């Protein structure tokens with residue numbers, strides 16, 4: 676049977692790389708669009724068997740190129756997203772204008788399915804520019820492509836993430852660690868391979884015109900996540916609740932000095948709201964697309980990289996153990 680043709684944006688990111696493997700193993704042919712072939716092709720090429728992946732360099736705002744790329748594609752998936760703005764990339768351009776343009780072109784070129792990855796909790800975190808731009812993007816997609824599917828994941832983690840790996844590095848370095856909002860913000864972290872199974876499941880089922888929340892099997896507070904990471908790397912650290920004004924000053928300083936700040940004021944606004952199922956929309960469990968990976972069990976598979984003696988570190992057991 677001729678493989679279905681997928682056009683994928685954001686394929687070089689954490690979710691994208693895992694998704695390419697999942698899709699191509701299941702007989703989908705993927706064309707991945709990247710803005711820098713020389714930097715990203717080496718990683719992308721190794722994610723699929725020859726014949727199942729094409730890599731194309733393009734400026735995502737080049738309408739003519741998008742017209743050409745969407746021609747004769749069965750499915751388009753958009754994973755492009757940013758966590759920080761800079762001079763070149765604004766939230767509005769990446770999360771609103773680009774999905775608007777892409778969904779319009781896909782509809783015109785009769786692409787059968789349009790799947791867009793948004794984020795959980797964006798309808799509550801209205802003070803955040805990130806959330807606002809994502810929400811606006813969702814609305815415009817439905818205007819252009821009424822049968823689109825929008826997935827809103829909670830925190831996505833894996834060895835390739837920018838979250839658990841970054842926090843393990845920081846927890847390793849510093850004896851004291853700040854807890855914003857007393858560490859009470861709740862998350863429903865989903866492992867990247869579970870999320871990719873959900874995306875695959877959504878593709879296989881005849882779903883349309885829906886926003887689906889994508890969550891893992893447990894709800895953990897920010898403090899619990901840090902404690903689990905600490906336990907996993909065998910370290911003891913002081914987790915200190917930090918007043919908001921101090922957090923804002925820290926974020927402003929980091930934003931001023933760092934290209935990719937560890938914390939931004941916009942992220943502080945997002946952190947104020949729980950990132951868990953809303954109860955108003957269906958989630959992957961409601962669709963029988965289960966995510967069974969537990970945070971502890973997954974991070975232990977790669978946290979050894981942050982332990983004193985690496986992969987071969989052993990706990991000191993007492994004689995009675």
Ligand SMILES: NC(=O)c1ccc[n+]([C@@H]2O[C@H](COP(=O)([O-])OP(=O)(O)OC[C@H]3O[C@@H](n4cnc5c(N)ncnc54)[C@H](OP(=O)(O)O)[C@@H]3O)[C@@H](O)[C@H]2O)c1
Nearest residue numbers: 685686687688689690709710754755756792794828830831
């Ligand atoms: N990771 C999470 O915890 C999480 C949670 C909720 C929602 N999401 C959403 O899920 C999506 C994928 O997340 P991820 O974790 O895989 O992100 P990621 O690892 O940061 O990857 C982002 C992708 O976006 C592309 N990109 C960024 N700016 C671009 C630009 N100006 N032009 C073209 N491409 C650009 C990058 O492509 P190139 O560099 O190759 O060009 C990269 O492939 C995003 O929309 C994100 O908001 C993620």
